[in-house]
Amino acid sequence: MAAVTGIRAAGGVAWRPTDDGVRVCVVHRPRYGDWTLPKGKLEPGEHALAAAVREVAEEADVRGVPQVRLPSVRYRSEGQPKLVDYWSMLAVASGGFQPDxxxxxxxxxxxxxxxxxxxxxxxxxxxxxxxxxxSVTATVVLVRHAHAGKRATWSGPDVGRPLDVEGWAQAGALAEL
Structure with a gap:
């Protein structure tokens, strides 16, 4: 996959069940005077899913359990192309929102x-x-593969090629979610 140029961001549709359906969280940003879904820029080396969980927590004070991958959106922001990846997230805890x-x-x-x-x-x-x-009844996260050792130096079948240091870091970061 080619590297994405421009701004990379991620966010979520945080939701919680109620007696009459579900409620989703939207945030108001005073700088822009808008209502939007919680999202934000990826930190260097951060996986988009980890960024989505972090941003929902930072902006809405919601601990979200990632579920289904939602469509990514592309638009221009600050004169640059922007790609935002989204996931649905079951809201399992909230610390009590504090405006900032x-x-x-x-x-x-x-x-x-x-x-x-x-x-x-x-x-x-x-x-x-x-x-x-x-309706979501269970969640399974399948990772095709993380960063692995060099194919040229591995003599076994590719399915058995071990993760390298970066791959173990990626796996550890996703496991925390």
Whole structure:
């Protein structure tokens, strides 16, 4: 896969069950005066899934358990192409939201209400994809492979090629989620 140029970010549709359906979390950013899904830029070397979990926690004070991969969106931001990867996340804990300069309000809304409130068409696209999902009864995360040793120096079948130091770090970072 070719390297992505521009801004890389990740976020989530944090959701929680209620007696009459689910509620999703949207955040208000005073700097932009918008309502959007929680998301943010990847830190150097950070996996997009780890960034998504971190950003939902930082912006909405929600511990989210990643579930289904949602569509990525592309748009221009600050004059550069931006790619944002999204996951649905079951909200399992919240420490009590505290407003700050980045996010000054959050709302837990039905998907329909969230679609009406968000400020950007790409957020509508992600919320619509979330709404189209079947109910989640279990989650399995399958990692095709992490960074492995050099193929040229491995004489066995590729399926048995061991992870290198970077691959073990990647596996450890994902296991924490």
């Amino acid at each position: 300069t980045e996010v000054d309000d959050i709302r837990w809304l039905t998907v329909d209400d969230a679609i009406r409130l968000v400020s950007y068409p790409h957020d509508v696209e992600v919320l619509a994809a979330f709404a189209a999902l079947p």
